[in-house]
Amino acid sequence: MRFGAAAAAAALSIALAPPALAKTLRYASQNDPQTVDPHAANLLAASRLTSQVYDTLVWRDANWKPTPWLAVSWSQPLSTTWRFKLREGVKFHDGTPFTADDVVFSVDRALSPTSQMRTAIQGVESARKVDELTVDLVMKEPNPALLQHLTQFRIMSRAWAVKNKAERPQDYKNKEDTYAARNANGTGPYKLKEFSPDVRVVLEQNKEWWGHKARVFEGNIDEVVMLPVTSAATRIAALISGEVDLVIDPPTQDVARLKSNAQLKVIEGAEMRVQYLAFDVHRNELLYGSEKKKNPFKDLRVRQAVAHAVDAEAIQRVVMRGLSKPTGSIITDLVVGYDPGADKRLPHDKERAKQLLAEAGYPQGFDVTLDCGNNQPAADICQAIAAMLSQVGIRVKPNIIIQANFFPKLEKWDSSFYLLSWGGGVTSDALYTLNALLHSVGQKGEGDFNMGRWTSLEMDRLIARVKVEPDPARRNAVISDALVLANRELPVIPLHQQLIPWAMRKNVSAWFSPVNTVYFYKTRLD
Numbered sequence: 001m002r003f004g005a006a007a008a009a010a011a012l013s014i015a016l017a018p019p020a021l022a023k024t025l026r027y028a029s030q031n032d033p034q035t036v037d038p039h040a041a042n043l044l045a046a047s048r049l050t051s052q053v054y055d056t057l058v059w060r061d062a063n064w065k066p067t068p069w070l071a072v073s074w075s076q077p078l079s080t081t082w083r084f085k086l087r088e089g090v091k092f093h094d095g096t097p098f099t100a101d102d103v104v105f106s107v108d109r110a111l112s113p114t115s116q117m118r119t120a121i122q123g124v125e126s127a128r129k130v131d132e133l134t135v136d137l138v139m140k141e142p143n144p145a146l147l148q149h150l151t152q153f154r155i156m157s158r159a160w161a162v163k164n165k166a167e168r169p170q171d172y173k174n175k176e177d178t179y180a181a182r183n184a185n186g187t188g189p190y191k192l193k194e195f196s197p198d199v200r201v202v203l204e205q206n207k208e209w210w211g212h213k214a215r216v217f218e219g220n221i222d223e224v225v226m227l228p229v230t231s232a233a234t235r236i237a238a239l240i241s242g243e244v245d246l247v248i249d250p251p252t253q254d255v256a257r258l259k260s261n262a263q264l265k266v267i268e269g270a271e272m273r274v275q276y277l278a279f280d281v282h283r284n285e286l287l288y289g290s291e292k293k294k295n296p297f298k299d300l301r302v303r304q305a306v307a308h309a310v311d312a313e314a315i316q317r318v319v320m321r322g323l324s325k326p327t328g329s330i331i332t333d334l335v336v337g338y339d340p341g342a343d344k345r346l347p348h349d350k351e352r353a354k355q356l357l358a359e360a361g362y363p364q365g366f367d368v369t370l371d372c373g374n375n376q377p378a379a380d381i382c383q384a385i386a387a388m389l390s391q392v393g394i395r396v397k398p399n400i401i402i403q404a405n406f407f408p409k410l411e412k413w414d415s416s417f418y419l420l421s422w423g424g425g426v427t428s429d430a431l432y433t434l435n436a437l438l439h440s441v442g443q444k445g446e447g448d449f450n451m452g453r454w455t456s457l458e459m460d461r462l463i464a465r466v467k468v469e470p471d472p473a474r475r476n477a478v479i480s481d482a483l484v485l486a487n488r489e490l491p492v493i494p495l496h497q498q499l500i501p502w503a504m505r506k507n508v509s510a511w512f513s514p515v516n517t518v519y520f521y522k523t524r525l526d
Contacts, residue, residue, distance in 0.1 A: 022222040023525045025508070026244040027518065028235045030375050032228030034197055034404050037180045038154035039109055040170040042116040042436075042448070043407060044423060047152075048517045049226070052203055053093075054154035054186035057084055057103070058147050064428060064514060066147040070098065070155060070187065074147075082146060086133040090210045092157045093184075093191045100135040103127055105158035107137065114171040118445030119436055120152040123467060142468045144475060145336070145429040152426045160185040173411035189217060189521040190224065197404075201226040203520065211521060218511075219523045232376060239264065239503055245525065246504040248518060252321040252377060258503045268501045269512040272334045273423040274327060275381065277310070277493040279303060280416045282453035288399075288416040290367035297417070297452075301360040303490040307346040308353035309392045310385055312495050319380050324496035329483055330422070330433055332497045334514055337430030337466075337479035344487055345494075353392040365393025371418040372398060373406040381495070382419050410451045418451065421498075423515055430479045434463050438486055454491035 031045040038050040059069035071084040090098040107127035110117050123143030128136045143149065161167050166180035184192040189209045194202035203224040211217045227244065229235045232251045238244040240261065250258055250266075259266050279297035280287060286295050296302040312326035328345035331338050357365060372382035379400050386396035396417075401409065410418060424433040440455045441447035446463075462482040469475040486492065500516050509524040 023220050024223040024225060025221045025246065025520065025523060025525055026225050026227065027246050027248070028227045028229045028238060028244045029248050030228070030230050030232070030235070031249070031403060032198055033201065033226075035170055035172055035181045036184045036192060036195055037166075037170040037172075037178065038156060038184075038186075039106075039112070039115045039117045040181065041172040041407070042119070044516065045403065047426070047515075049201060050154055050184075050186075051188075051517060052190040052224070052520055053184045053188045053192050054156065055090075055188045056151055056153055056155065057086075058150040060151055062511075066151060079142065080139045082137045082139070083130065084135050084137070086135065087210060088133060090187050091208060092160065092187050093206060094157070094160060096157055096159055098155070098157075098187050099132045100129040102155055102158050103135045104129050105161065106153070106155045109156065109161070109167065109169060110153060112168045114176075115169045116172065116448060117152065117154075117169075119432055119448065120149055120154075122146070122149045122431065122435065122445065142470065143431075144468075144470050144472075145427060145431050148336075148427040148429045149432065155187065156180075157185050173408045175408060193223075198228060200228070209521075217521050219521050221520050221523050221525060224520050230374070236503075239505070242505065245508050246502065246510065246518065248500075248502050248516065249376065250501055250503040252319070252323050252501075255321065255323070255501050255503070258501075263506055264503060265506055265508075266501050266503050267510070267512050268323075268499060269514065270325070270332070270334065271423070271498050271500045271516045272332050272426075272428060272514045273421050273516065274330055274332060274497055275324075275378070275419070275421040275495045276330060277306065277385070277495065278418055278420060278452045278491065279306075279454075280413070280452050281491060282413070282455075283416075286366070286368060286416055287414075288369035288371075290395075295416075296360065296362060296366055296368075299360045300489065301356040302362065303493070304346060305353040305356040305360070305392060306389065306394065307490060307493045308349045308356070309389050309394070310493065310495065311348040311388055312345065313348070314388075315381060315384055316496060319377055319384050320496070320498070323499040323501065325499065326496045327494050328487060330437060330486060330492060330494050331424045331430050331483070335424045335428055335430055335433070337476050337483075339476070339480040339483060342480050342483035342487060350392050357393055362393070365395060367395045367397065368417050369397045369399050369415075371406070371409065371415045372400055373419075374400050374402050377498075378419060378421070385419070413451055413453060415451065420451075422449065426515055428514075430483075431463070431466050434459075434466060434479070434482055437492065438482070439463050450491075452491060454489075456485070456489065456491075459485055 033049040057071040061067040073085045104127040125140035164179040170178045170181040190203040193204045329343040436449040439446040511522040
């Protein structure tokens, strides 16, 4: 059961008795991480948790550039091999030492069929132990952006996984339950103390974290209580009353009021994430809609009609209250490969949309279901889009689904039309987005989030070139060609880049990250 107001209040009261001297941060969000398996689900809510518990070989500095982490250095002895020297003296939370064996195991695990994190080791074929603190990543193809991808590749303990029969990732889309989905043993700055989905997650500071000695631990938080509170009113009331310290997703309509409260502060930044619409263009019939003899979305003119009918500027004004930037690109200007020349939206034009529908054989329009997650502002955007499309004859039934069911539904291709967002900031390189959203669905990490199953041999060829091109200028030119192709064929319709506000008590200091994640090792409570 998700949080209602009463349940949220009860959970908040549980969290309110920290030890006298401990620094406990009470953090609230509408989204709940449904798994703590670091290779199971490529979802922001899960990543917000696993990134506190599991370390990566390479991480990010204050300017979001790759920096040494569990690996202290790297080189390329061969064009097909990356060699990483590992940090000495690192231990997992259970006290076992971190070695090359754990990296080799984690690579094998991340390449498993049930893993959603194969894109985090894009181009890697296998890992090979050189010695206890040296490991080679053997490439099946070059990847000029490998270091950026590795910032999302989290390392597990081989011994712990074997002991707990967690050698392969949880099958998240089929709702498999495994030990690693509920328990964790990383090398990160925080240990998982309690994991109660839909209730709360409790983290405690890892006093033995290598980052203390390396002077990268900048915060003072001893304990974090992460509370999923789906009710926006309850989250904001708890923040104003002092029952929680930080809310990462205040409703857009409340931001101005929160800024005026002397006990609070709001920090804002642009997220490397794009909200978009996508279509099932694979089936020959409309799975959820009135057209059973054919699928309207297979016709480019219908997709163009949708693009003309959606008024992104109105969504920016009315739904987002100015906290968005309309875009025609599936990547933001913060991502490597962005080209303003490829950032073109079809203009809002209802008459042109009606004309295109008539040309495609739908002068009276058609009925269709639009699947959306129940998180905000997505649910409100979904309702706004339904109203806009109805004005051109596409009668949309919004289907608002709780997050725990929404992603598994999409991953089973059980949708005709859906609203989603994609965070290209996790690698800050366009390949991550192109390969996941626009490549034909493959078996080795291609098209993992192409849930509309769009297929384009031209796009696949362009992505193949992006994967291996070492020259930055030539590589960016190929990325631009891919973005222009996506704009022309419209397998997805980008809507906007969100501008993210975090609301917190005055005594909280948090570093804003472009992936909309609070990193607790950089957070203070004074």
